[in-house]
Amino acid sequence: MTDDSNTEDEIVLSAEYALGLLTPGEAVAFEDVLSVDPEMREQYASWAESLATLTDEIAPVDPPKALEARITDALFGVSEKRSFLSRLGFLSPVLGGLAAAVIVLVVLGQTNFMRDDGPTYVAEIVAEDSSLIVQAQFNPEDRSLRMTRTAGVPIEGRSQELWLIAGDAAPVSLGVWPQGQVEAVLEVSAEYASLMADGVLAISDEPQGGSPTGAPTGDILAVGPVTLL
């Protein structure tokens, strides 16, 4: 009799737990039992199996195509070269217009930034539809990267992050655009400074404060190759 009622309690408790009918306190207490009692675990597993078949009546629905990429980005970052380059699909036309872009940049001439000493690198980081344009100038002497945004504003509550892509390497972050500023100066590390000459600069849309993963997670908003002035 006692055994039976014990068993009944076990049956009911594990069912209530599987159904989520226990209060938070009861659930925690039950989990303590589960962690030490193999019979109770078996009881719970048996309910879980039975109850899961209640979902047999639910028809499968294909999730939107983009969701898988969102999930793998969240889990793995965008470290894979292939996926990053595919997001830069519009890079080629931009490179095609390179000569023109550089001339435009020089004419627009952030002359106040110009220095006489040593080589200077420039880039125009520009969105495909010109909704975002950033002029950048890199001085290898003090490794300063001076930038001026001449078009576009960040989305409210989001940050823009600047990336350097050297050859086939994964993009490395140079920093997050300071909130509310039109001009920004970043100091580039010595390691990255040496990659600047043949690099491409890109700006991505990120959660406030920048990418949580160390790789771009949002849309690539604008790109521009670095060239010697």
Place this chain on the structure above:
Amino acid sequence: MSDLKDIEGYIARCALGDRDAFSLLYSATSAKLFGICLRVLGNRAEAEDALQDVFVKIWRNAERYQVNGLSPMTWLITIARNLSIDRLRARKTAQGAGLEEADDLASASPGPEALAIAASERGQIVDCMAELEADKSDAVRRAYLMGETYQELADRYSVPLNTVRTWLRRSLIKLKECLSR
């Protein structure tokens, strides 16, 4: 449609960090799991967020699957169901227990015999639910598929909380007897 052996294999390979296996698992199961998230949450955007949580959790907990004693689809379904219900309850700010950990805790290794019993229970629950009075089986279904709490069920059937608790517990014992036949 991949069979259970395939899915079990994908989960095992996910536990070793195999991203290709994760992609195969996603292809094989995401529609089923998205259907569940969508049914529970009734909102596409929220179901998409839930499905993301589900697959993040699957990837991170894949190594625990091997010892948890659930068949592979049950493990996946339980994660999808529990995370969706947690979201639904957060929305309702109801007072039910958090279910997030439930699927982690079934770490019994029941062995082939118990697994065979579990397998034979699949499909039976519909028949056994039919043996319950309509409102009782409806309550079980609502608790599982909609995350309704004892309080919500009491309100729904206009009976005192203790009454609903008593009759649902009796129904669960009846259900178990039928399932064990």
